[in-house]
Amino acid sequence: MLEIKNLSIDFGGIRALSGVDLTVRENEILSIIGPNGSGKTTMFNCLTGIYRPGSGEMRFRGESLLGLSPDRIARRGIARTFQNLRLFMNMSVLDNLMLGRHIHFRKNIAAAFLRLRREELRHREKVEEIIDFLDLQAYRKARVADCPYGVQKRIEMGRALALEPRLLLLDEPISGLTAEEKEEAAYRIMEIRGRYKVAIMLVEHDLKIASRLADAMIAFSYGQKIASGLPEDVQRNEEVIRAYVGDE
Amino acid sequence: MEKFFQYVISGLSTGSVYALVALGIVIIYRSTRILNFAHGDMATAGTFFAFTLLGMNIVPALSFPLALLFGAALAMLFYFFILIPAQRRSVTGLGQIILTVGLSLILQGAIAYLCGTDTKSLDFPLSDSKLWNFRGVVISELNLGTLVISLVAAILLYLLVQKTRLGLAMRATSENLPAAQTLGIPTRMVLSLSWGLAAAFSVLAGLFLAPALLLDPFFMLEPFLKGFAAAVLGGLQSLPGAIVGALILGVAESLAGGYITIAFKNTLAFLIIIVVLLFRPEGLLGKEFKERV
């Protein structure tokens, strides 16, 4: 469903990604691991149109994503979360999720002026479903900035889900959470795949959880793919161990 | 052809005043990431201070430097007593810019209240009507003086920034504040000095503009806008850029005024900026900026 071939990008002479190939199949969870600065987030940024890759090809469901603006890519059905939470901090939780529905709104500006709210109600039902799923009921009307960190992580995931994506990119969805929240978040990620029928790409540092979740795993180091395959194999790969623990 | 040189010369003279204003704006922006909307009003305040001193029969040689110091002190007080408390209360970057809008209003009102809104003329040692003739290209004493003093000021600034330890600390602080702090550089002192220096530059511009423009509480508004425009044109971060931008602006204005019409001088300035910004958003000599995601 997603196919990346030979993707490269430079920043001021530094090669952030070089010649990366990967594929994601329908309804698959793919974990991407690697030490700091190895190019994981850069790849997400290329995929969502925030960076323009220098060379290579990205095809999503048969169509190229190259040169599309981030909003067009979102409309194709790719949603993402961000490493450092990019929520709309001054909006309510509900509004954040409703903004996730933005691309599904039938846009009619006259209706907006006149407070015709049929569309609003239609989407509200979808959003309430997500609120239930993510246990956000208590925070529905709260300003996001006032919510605890763990809740904000859930909100961001909910916002991405509200877009009804075919492919969901999660950038460190469980980092910074407490042990208990981590378990819960991991469970939810599994549930999302089952319930919303999406493929998930996942960058995570907690390798225990990342490998438990993933169907397949890829390891990056210095902008290159150094290993791919089943989580168990990737974890025991010599090169991966060297990249993480360091060499002599 | 002579006419052309005439326009270029007078354009350079105006441009050099814009450069003084623009340099101040750039110094402040580089060091504190604040666009100082009160820049023109600081100049006005300093110029009025000089006017008052002259009225008390104090010679220009003394009252002009005092005016520069007055402007500098004003800016440093604003930095210490408004900006630092605001930063401590984590006012956003945009909020800090709006603080300077507030300062601008206060200065404007105070000047109008203390000195009146009628126009005055400043007794300036250089005359606007005494002309010098260089092979058919005419330049007034005032314009020549302006060019010379701007040049001297720019060179002094260059020496200060590039050759002294204070200048080194200024460059370091404006480039990487946390690193400067961990090296034990007294960053607040350095930043407040930057504000003071910038204000002194704008007062200097005010003093040289006053004889031609006549003095009233709003007389620096237009030069401030031009200086601002020049700074943006040059990239807002670069001191040479500010000078280049200002000179380009001055000459372009003068040429357009001479060959087309003087009616749309300001409009032209902004037209240039918008066109330049659309094709080179980082300004002529600015560096490309990228946001990290």
Place this chain on the structure above:
Amino acid sequence: MGSFLTISNVDTLYFDRIYALHGLSLEVKEGEIFAIMGPNGAGKTTLLKTIAGLLKDQPKKGVIDFNGHHIQRLAPEKISSYGIVFVPEDRGLFRELTVRENLDLGCWGRRDGRVKEDLEYVHGLFPILKEREEQQAETLSGGEQQMLAIGRAFLRKPKLLMLDEPSLGLAPMVARVVFEALVKISGLGTTILLVEQNAKLALKIADYGYILEGGRIVLQGTAGELKENRDVQELYLGVGGENVSPKGWRLYKKRRSW
């Protein structure tokens, strides 16, 4: 008192909500090299920034005692004046200034007459810096930038030198040069506190190590002890541990029953 740097029970929060350090305590003895290791996001960088005073209003709780001064929540300039120098992960160089100017700034506020000798020592340590003296710092390679950052920090004659991931992005050969220099600097009496992901490299030069996870110290010991510890690998990779297959894990959901 009596000890060099003592951190007791420190809490650092981001955005006033997220605990980055949670009741963290550790001790650094004078004259040795200490390494702090741990996975990404464990709070290593936060710890150094907290000590250096670069996080506004942090730490929220706890005491950082340096040579008898309580330095928590002081301005970074003040902390620096006690003799603590911090080299951040991005090296903290003034990229538009030349190599020489960067080194000059390292000597800011020094009044003793030994600046020249020290400068020569730095040039002896990293001869490349002498060659590149007039170049802008941003034109240097990653390794050279790290050398410049360390040289500049050394010129401040710190009592405590803190480095954040000095090996990050360096080729192994270059990293070795950098680490050898650190050993030499330490030999001159500077205490070094080092944050590293590359555990093997760090433990080679360190005398003592702490392993940080989730904002707490989870393991500590001399370099020798840590090298022997099998858990170190597990902490990084999650290899081993409870021997269950990755797929057959228990579905889990906390149910509220009230």
Place this chain on the structure above:
Amino acid sequence: MDLVESYKEELRLVRKPWTGAGIGAVVIALALLPLLKTDYLLYMGTVVFIYAIGVIGQNILIGYTGQISFGQAGFLAIGAYTFGHAYAHGFGIAVGILAAGMMAGVFGLIVGFPSLRLKGPYLAIATMGFGVAIYQILLNTDAISGGRMGFTVEKFPALFGLSQTTTFYYFTYLLAIFFTIISYNTISSYVGRAFIAIRDNDISAEAMGVNLARYKLLSFSLSSFYLGVQGALFAMLVGFLEPNSFTFMESINIFVAVIIGGLASIGGAIMGAVFIIVVPQLVGGMKELVPVIFGVTVLVILIFEPQGIAGRWLKIRLFFRNWPFR
């Protein structure tokens, strides 16, 4: 306790009965103001209504969408002169006002284009340049501005046996209410959500499928439409247009009203308009001090009450809600 029984109920404009009563009281009191038969008060009310429209519009742009602008005077001028010419050519008042708004809106669209590539300071200078340019064009184009003689606009007619002042008061009163409601509606719709999303985090707004260009331009032209209408009403109020009514200071005035009232609050925008109109009247003789008061207020508000008068008002309400149990 307020129990919400359906999502629909939640979407109503005024949900709490007490809020409704309060707003109703204010609206009725304002409607009854002409009974006092003080032309001065009516005039002041009219000016506040007129300014409120523009300030609300600017709050949509600056407060909600987060795009800084210093070109307000230019749009006011465009609105005022468009209306003046349309009215003089025999088009009715309604058509004139609509044309004024549309014309300003179109220019807003044009000025908005730089906003797609420029941020913060650069946008400030571009919009400021627009304001200055319009002023200069007015100064130098007699065909538009009427040259040295200025440009006279016929005042609003007296209708229904009311005095001219009273009629115009009611007219602006209704328009102000209309624009307030429209603004509330817009802000709470998907459009407003997109605006706020762009302000809070443009990168993730785009990643969620919001077309940045479209909504930034929409915000610019919408807010300019409001200013155009304000300009048209202003033309009818003073009856005489000259370029000097549209200087950079006028832009700053409206900007100050937005800041003092409170960013991202429509109620605040109205309070801000009241502030900048009423305070100069209270100062009386010492007109020079008005900017000082504005300036000091801006400083105090930014440092101590970043949400402006509206924020202070919310805090007072919270205080009394639990009174006397603090």
